[in-house]
Amino acid sequence: MLRISALVFTACLLSTPAAFSQESSAGDFRDLLSAWEGHWRGEVPNPDGGTIVVHADCKVTTDGKSMVCHTYGGDLSGIWFITYDSHRKRIISQWSQSDGEVSRSEISKDGANWIAKGDGATGDGEELVFQHKITLSDDGNTHVWNRSQTVGSKTETSREEWKRLYPSRD
Secondary structure (H helix, E strand, O other): OHHHHHHHHHHHHHHHHHHOOOOOOOOHHHHHHHOEEEEEEEEEOOOOOOOOEEEEEEEEEEOOOOOEEEEEEEEEEEEEEEEEOOOOOOOEEEEEEEOEEEEEEEEEEEOEEEEEEEEOOOOOOEEEEEEEEEEEOOOEEEEEEEEEEEEEOEEEEEEEEEEEEEEOOO
16 A cells, blocks of 8 residues: 555646746846846757757747747757746746657756756657756856656756857847
């Protein structure tokens, strides 16, 4: 019985990652906008074991209340929308990709790092649950994403490195 209860508890944790996120302040959100704004080039692993180059353009909206990032790489493109929920004190991230993948996550600061926890679905309808640790270096111009995600019943880890090519220009 204890084993089943532990499994149910673990399943609940994985299926509702947003419920366990840390509160974030409006200042944390401004830090995130500053850290992510600009034009980026990333080395992203592909399923064949190699890497593909992905470009991202991240811009803060005119009112400063959200950020929109467009990504392009290989055969895929995506859009990432980040905003601050001032009522719940959470940084909310929504992702949609041209192959039908969608996800929602919450992002919070963990010391000098950022943590994104969320869930969604692949374009084929498989459930995905993830947690990413993002480490910034080089005065914020390099971001290393250590990713852990479960797709269906398979857990994968990967590492991506992103370099800011230049700040956002309007």
